[in-house]
Amino acid sequence: MKLKLLAAVAATMMAVSPAMAELVIPALNYRTGPYAPSGIPYADGFSDYMTLVNENGGIDGEMVKVLECETGYNTEKGVECYEQTKGQGALIYIPQSTGITYQLIPKASADEIPIWSVAYGRTSAVNGKVFKWVFNLPATYWDAASIMVKYAMEQEGGSLEGKKIALVYHNSAYGKEPIRTLEKLSEKHGFELSLLPVDHPGQEQKSQWLQIRRERPDYVFMWGWGVMNSVAVQEASNIRFPMDHFIGVWWSGSEGDVVPVGAGADGYKSITWHGAGTDFPALQEIKTKVIDAGKNAGDGSKWGEVGYNRGVYAAAVVAEALRHAKTMGDVTPSSMRDAMETLGMTDERWTELGFPGFTAAFQVTCARHSSPRLGAIQQWNATDKTWTMVSDFMEPDFEVVDPLIEEDSMAYAAENNITPRECN
Amino acid sequence: MPEQLLFAMEVTLNGLMAGVLYALVALGFVLIFKASGIFNYAQGVMALFAALTLVGIMEGQVPFGHLINAIFGTEIHHFGWHVPGLIAIVITMMIMVALAWAVNQFVMRHLVNQEPIILFMATIGLAYFLEGFGDLMWGSDIKNLDVGLPQGLNSWIDETTFNALGYGFFIDNLDIVASVVAALLVVALVVFAQYTKQGRAMRAVADDHQAALSVGISLNFIWVMVWSVAGFVALVAGIMWGSKSGVQFSLSLIALKALPVLMLGGFTSIPGAIVGGLIVGVGEKLFEFAIGPMIGGATENWFAYVLALVFLVFRPQGLFGDKIIERV
Numbered sequence: 001m002k003l004k005l006l007a008a009v010a011a012t013m014m015a016v017s018p019a020m021a022e023l024v025i026p027a028l029n030y031r032t033g034p035y036a037p038s039g040i041p042y043a044d045g046f047s048d049y050m051t052l053v054n055e056n057g058g059i060d061g062e063m064v065k066v067l068e069c070e071t072g073y074n075t076e077k078g079v080e081c082y083e084q085t086k087g088q089g090a091l092i093y094i095p096q097s098t099g100i101t102y103q104l105i106p107k108a109s110a111d112e113i114p115i116w117s118v119a120y121g122r123t124s125a126v127n128g129k130v131f132k133w134v135f136n137l138p139a140t141y142w143d144a145a146s147i148m149v150k151y152a153m154e155q156e157g158g159s160l161e162g163k164k165i166a167l168v169y170h171n172s173a174y175g176k177e178p179i180r181t182l183e184k185l186s187e188k189h190g191f192e193l194s195l196l197p198v199d200h201p202g203q204e205q206k207s208q209w210l211q212i213r214r215e216r217p218d219y220v221f222m223w224g225w226g227v228m229n230s231v232a233v234q235e236a237s238n239i240r241f242p243m244d245h246f247i248g249v250w251w252s253g254s255e256g257d258v259v260p261v262g263a264g265a266d267g268y269k270s271i272t273w274h275g276a277g278t279d280f281p282a283l284q285e286i287k288t289k290v291i292d293a294g295k296n297a298g299d300g301s302k303w304g305e306v307g308y309n310r311g312v313y314a315a316a317v318v319a320e321a322l323r324h325a326k327t328m329g330d331v332t333p334s335s336m337r338d339a340m341e342t343l344g345m346t347d348e349r350w351t352e353l354g355f356p357g358f359t360a361a362f363q364v365t366c367a368r369h370s371s372p373r374l375g376a377i378q379q380w381n382a383t384d385k386t387w388t389m390v391s392d393f394m395e396p397d398f399e400v401v402d403p404l405i406e407e408d409s410m411a412y413a414a415e416n417n418i419t420p421r422e423c424n
Numbered sequence: 425m426p427e428q429l430l431f432a433m434e435v436t437l438n439g440l441m442a443g444v445l446y447a448l449v450a451l452g453f454v455l456i457f458k459a460s461g462i463f464n465y466a467q468g469v470m471a472l473f474a475a476l477t478l479v480g481i482m483e484g485q486v487p488f489g490h491l492i493n494a495i496f497g498t499e500i501h502h503f504g505w506h507v508p509g510l511i512a513i514v515i516t517m518m519i520m521v522a523l524a525w526a527v528n529q530f531v532m533r534h535l536v537n538q539e540p541i542i543l544f545m546a547t548i549g550l551a552y553f554l555e556g557f558g559d560l561m562w563g564s565d566i567k568n569l570d571v572g573l574p575q576g577l578n579s580w581i582d583e584t585t586f587n588a589l590g591y592g593f594f595i596d597n598l599d600i601v602a603s604v605v606a607a608l609l610v611v612a613l614v615v616f617a618q619y620t621k622q623g624r625a626m627r628a629v630a631d632d633h634q635a636a637l638s639v640g641i642s643l644n645f646i647w648v649m650v651w652s653v654a655g656f657v658a659l660v661a662g663i664m665w666g667s668k669s670g671v672q673f674s675l676s677l678i679a680l681k682a683l684p685v686l687m688l689g690g691f692t693s694i695p696g697a698i699v700g701g702l703i704v705g706v707g708e709k710l711f712e713f714a715i716g717p718m719i720g721g722a723t724e725n726w727f728a729y730v731l732a733l734v735f736l737v738f739r740p741q742g743l744f745g746d747k748i749i750e751r752v
Contacts, residue, residue, distance in 0.1 A: 032556075034674035036564035171722040197722035201674045203665065204445075204681070206438050206596075207712040207724065213594055214431060227674040230566065234668065238576045238596055256566040260670025264576070294497070299490060301501075301565075 022065040023058075023322055023331055024089035025050070028081050028096050033072040034201065035226050037256045038307060040298060042096070043068070045311025047297035049282075050319070051290045059322045062331075075099035082107065091336045092116055092321070094314060098174045101134075106416075109133045114337040118314050119144075119250060119273065123177060127409035128341065128369040129420040135340050135369045137317075138273045138362060139396075142404060144249050145178035145221070146396035147375040148271055149185045151247070152219045154391075160191040164217035168208055168224065168232055171197035175223045178249070182221075184400050191218075202228025209235040222248040229257035237264030244269060247377065253387070254306040258380045266382035269390070271375045274313045274359040276387040278304035282312070282354030306387060309358075316353060320345060341366055360393045366423035430591045435713040436706055441599030443705020444606045445664055449682040450689065450697040451609065452657040457691045459630045459650040460532075462543045466551035468679025470520075470655060473558045475662030475671040477519050479567040481512040487561045509571035513659070520655030521648075523554075528647045536643070555676060564673060569666040573601050602664045606698065609660060613653070613694050622649060630692075680725075687732035690745020699743060704728045 027046055030039035050064045058064060067088060069081035078100030082093060092114045095101040101121035108115045109132065116135045117125070123142050125134040139147075153160050167182060169175035179195065186193040194215060196208040202224065209232075212220060220241065222232055229252045236246050244267045248257070253270020278284065283304060291300040302308040325331045325339035344363040350356065362371035374393040381388060413420055449471065456464040464470075480487060484503040493499060507515070531546055574597035586592035617623040628636040629646045637643060662671070665678055681704075689700025708724040708731075716723045735742065 032559065032564070034672070034677065036559070037566045037672055040564060195721070197720065199722045199725040201677050203669050203674065203678060204442060204724065206442055207435070207709055207716070208721075210431075210435060210438060210594060210713075227669050227672055230672075231669045234575075239594060240577060256670075256672075260566055260568045260672075262568060262570070299493065299501070 022063050022089070024065050024067055024085075024091060025318060026067045026069060026081070026085040026088075026090045026093055028071050028078050028094065028100065029068055030071050030073040030096065032070060033074070035073040038226065038251075038254065039073060039096070041254070041302035041305045041307030042311040042314075044296065044298035044300075044302045045308035045313075046094075046315045047311075048286050048290045048303075048308075049312045049315035051295050051297070052282075052286050053315075053319050055289045055293075055295070059319065060326050062326075064319070064322065071097065071100065073097055075103055079103050079107070086111060086113060091325075091331060091333055092318060092340070094118060094318075095121070098122075102173075105131070105134055111333075112337075113333040114340055116314075116318075116340065118310070120174070122412075124405050124408035124412060126368060126370040126373075126405050127420075128364075128366050129423060130409040130413045130418055131369060132421065133337060135364065137364060137370045137372075138359070139373045139375055140370055140401075140405075141174075141177040141223075141249065142181040142401045143370075143373045143396040144271050144375055145181040146185060146401050147394050148221055148247050148249075148377075149182070149189065149191075150394055150397065151271075151377050151391060153189065156218070160189045160218075163191045163219070164194065164215065165191050165219045165221060166194045166196055166212055166215065166217040168196045168198060168205075168212075168220060168222045170202065170223060170225050170228055171199050172225075174225065178221070178223055180404060181401060184404070185397065188397075188400065198224070198228055198232070200228075201226055202231055205231050205235050209239050209241075212236075212241065213239045218245060220246045222246070222252045224248060224252040224257075230260045233258055233261045233265045233268055236268075237261055243267035244379070247271065250375075253378060255385070256307075258382070259385065261382075263382045265380055268380045269377050270380075270387075272306070272378045272387075272389075273375055273393075274309055275355075275357065275389065276304070276306050276309055276378060280355055280358050282316070282358075283309070285354055286312070313359060316355065317343070317345070320349075320353075340364060341369070366421065427591070430589055432710065432713060434591075434593045435709045437593060437595060438599070439706035439709030440702055441595065441603060441705070442709060443685075443702040444603045444698070445599070445661075445668075445701075446681045446685050446704055447689075447698045447701025448602065448606050448609070448657070448661040448664060449678050450685040450701055451606075451613070451694065452654045452661065453679075453682055453686055454689075454691060454694055454697045455613070455654045455657060456650055458694075459626050460543075460633075460647060461540055461630075462532075462547060463540070463691070464654065465544060465547040465679075466554055467654065467658060467682070468676040469551045469554045469558075470523075470658035471662040471665065471678060472671070472673065472675040473523070473554050473662075474516055474520055474655065474659035475569060475666035475675060476558045476562040476567070478512055478516040478571075478659065478663065479569050479666070479671050480562040481515050482507050482509060482571075483567075485562060490563060491560060513571070513663075516659055517656060520659060521652045524648050524651030524655050527651050528644060532647055532651075533644060551676070555673070559673070567666075567671040569663065569671050571663060571667070573598055573663075573667050575667065598664070598667055605660060605664070609657065610694055610698055613657075616653075617694070622646075626650060681728070684728035684732035686742070688735050688742055690742025692746050693742070693744030696742055696744030704731065707731050 029043035050066050054063050071078040098120045101117040123140040125131040125136045248270040258265035321339045325335045328335045347361045360372045360374045364371050376393045377391040378387040379390045452467040484505040489501050578595045578597050581595045582592035625641045685700040689696030708727045711727045712723050
C-alpha cells in the first residue's frame with residue numbers, strides 16, 4: 001500500500017513538474033576537443049551569469065534552465081544537439097559555430113525557434129526582412145573588417161593610400177568572410193590587399209610569414225581560429241613584425257591566443273565588442289554569489305577572461321530578452337523571437353545590470369537583426385597579462401557593408417523562395 | 425643575385441627545417457611499425473599527452489585536479505612548486521614508459537596474431553582514450569611550454585647572409601635546435617637498433633615474432649620497449665611543436681603531417697622518415713612559394729599528399745621501405 005502511495009506521489013510530481021515552468025535555454029557548448037580552450041571560458045561565463053540570474057530570483061520568479069549539450073565544435077554533433085533539445089522547451093539557440101549556424105538556419109526557421117549567432121554565422125542574416133528567425137547582433141564579420149580598416153586609417157593619419165594590408169586567414173568559409181568587404185574597401189581607400197590563406201589547423205605557417213617578411217605590409221589582419229592564432233602571433237613575433245600593426249578579428253583576440261607566445265605577443269591587437277577583465281559590478285557579483293559559493297559551472301579560473309566575458313554578455317542579452325518576452329505573456333520561442341526583434345539596451349540599462357562601460361547600447365529592429373554593429377580595438381599587455389581598450393567604439397563603413405548585406409540576403413531569399421517581409 | 429632566387433633559397437632552408445619537425449613525428453610511427461607491424465594512429469596523441477604531462481609536472485599542476493575537486497568539493501589545482509625542465513622531462517619519460525607498459529598489458533598483448541586492421545583499430549581507440557585521459561588529467565587549457573629552447577630570428581644568419589648576399593635570411597632558432605635534436609635522435613636510434621642486444625632483438629621480433637619467441641626473446645618486453653621508445657620520440661616531438669604553438673589539443677593533428685612523410689620515406693626506415701620529411705618540407709614550401717600565389721595559396725597540406733601519391737605510383741614501399749613480395 002505504501003509502495004502504491006509512493007508511486008502515486010511520484011507520478012503526481014512527474015505530472016506536475018512540467019507546469020513548474022522553467023525558461024529553457026540550450027547551450028551548445030564545446031568543452032572537449034581541439035577547440036575546448038575557446039569553448040570552456042564562454043560556456044562558463046554563460047552558465048555562471050544564468051546562475052547569478054537564478055540566485056537573484058530568476059526572470060520575474062521563473063528560473064532559467066541552461067540545457068548544456070556538448071558539440072565538440074563539430075557541426076554534425078551540433079545538429080544532433082539541436083534535435084535532441086528542441087523538444088524540451090528550447091526558447092532560443094546560440095549555436096556557437098558558424099558551421100552549426102548554417103545548418104540550423106533552415107531547420108530552426110521551419111521549427112520557428114529563434115537563433116542567435118553572436119557575431120558569427122551568416123553575415124547577411126542582419127537583414128531581418130529575409131531572416132525572420134535569425135539574429136546576429138552585436139556585429140558581423142563584414143563590420144569587423146570595415147572597422148579594422150577604419151582604425152588602421154586613423155592610425156595612419158586618415159589615409160591608407162598606397163599602404164599594404166595583408167589578410168592572414170583560416171582557409172575556410174569563416175576565414176574567407178571578410179575578403180569581399182576588404183576588396184571593396186581597398187578599391188575605395190587605395191590600399192593594396194594581399195591574401196594569405198592558412199590551411200586547418202594552422203600549426204605550420206612559415207610560408208605565409210616569410211611572404212609577409214618579404215612584402216613588409218603596413219598592417220596584418222587576421223581571421224584565425226584555434227591553434228592558428230597563437231602560431232600566427234608567434235611567427236609575427238619571430239619575424240619581428242611590429243605587433244601594434246597586427247590586428248585580429250574577435251575570435252583571434254583572447255588569452256589563449258597570446259599567453260603561449262609570452263613576451264613576444266606584447267602589443268598585439270584585436271577587435272572586440274565588450275570589455276575584458278573583472279572590473280565590472282556584474283562580474284564581481286558573479287564572483288561573490290556564484291564562484292565563491294561553489295555554484296560555478298567550471299573551476300572559476302576563466303572569470304574575467306575575454307571568452308568568459310563574451311559568455312556573460314550573451315547570457316545578459318538572453319536574460320534581458322526573456323524579461324522582455326515575459327512582458328508579452330507566456331514565454332514561447334515565438335515570443336522570444338518577438339522580444340529579440342524589439343530588444344533595446346541603453347547605456348543606463350547596461351549600467352543598471354552591472355556593466356557600466358562594458359559594451360555599447362543597441363536597438364534591434366525588424367529590418368536590422370544586428371545592432372549596434374560597433375567594434376573597439378583592444379591591445380594585449382604581456383607583462384600584466386591584460387587586454388586594454390585602446391580605441392573608442394567605432395562604426396563600420398555602412399556605405400560599403402550594407403549594399404553587400406542587401407545583395408547577399410536577397411540572393412538567399414531568391415534561392416529559398418522567401419518573400420522579404422515589409423518592415424523597418 | 426636575383427631577388428627571387430634569394431627568396432627561393434630562404435624558402436628551401438625553411439622547408440628543410442620544417443621537414444625535420446615533420447620527421448620527428450614520423451619517427452614514432454616508424455619505430456612501432458618496424459617492430460610490430462602496427463600503424464600507430466595514436467602517435468600524434470602520444471606527442472600531445474607527453475607535452476601535456478611535461479607542462480603539468482613543470483608547473484606543479486595536480487593531475488586529475490578537476491575530477492578530485494568535483495568529487496570531494498576541494499579547490500586544489502597546484503602543488504605550489506615548479507619542477508626544473510630537465511627533471512620534468514625525466515619524470516615525463518617515466519610516465520611514458522608506464523603508458524607503454526599499460527598499452528601492452530591492456531591492449532596489445534590481447535591482440536597478438538590479429539589482422540593488422542584490428543591492431544590499427546585498437547590504436548584508433550587508444551588515441552581517443554588517451555586524448556580524453558589527457559584532458560581529464562591535465563585540463564584542456566592552452567599551456568605555455570618553456571624548457572629554455574631559443575626561439576625567433578637567428579640574428580647571426582640574418583646578418584651574415586645580409587652582408588654576403590644583400591638579403592638577410594630568416595631561420596628560426598627553434599628550427600635549428602629541432603634539426604640538431606632530430607639528427608642526434610636518428611643517430612641514437614640507428615645505433616640502438618643496429619648495435620645493441622635489445623635493438624637486435626627488436627629487429628628479430630619485427631622479422632618474425634614466432635622465430636624470435638623460439639630463441640627466447642620476450643615479446644612483451646620488446647613491445648613495451650618499442651612503445652617506450654616511441655613515447656620518447658613523441659615527447660621530443662611534443663616539446664618541439666609545443667614550444668612553437670603552445671601545448672593545446674590540436675597538437676595531436678601533427679600526425680596528419682607525418683603521413684605523407686611515411687608514404688615517401690617508407691614505413692620501416694628510420695633514415696627514410698628523415699629524408700621523407702625533408703622532401704615534404706622543401707617540396708611544399710617551394711610549391712607554395714612558386715605556384716601557390718597563382719592558385720590562391722594554402723597548397724601545403726594537399727601538396728604533401730599529392731607528392732606522396734606520386735611516389736606511391738612508382739615506389740609503393742617508399743624510398744627506403746622494405747619491398748614486400750608475397751608468393752602464392
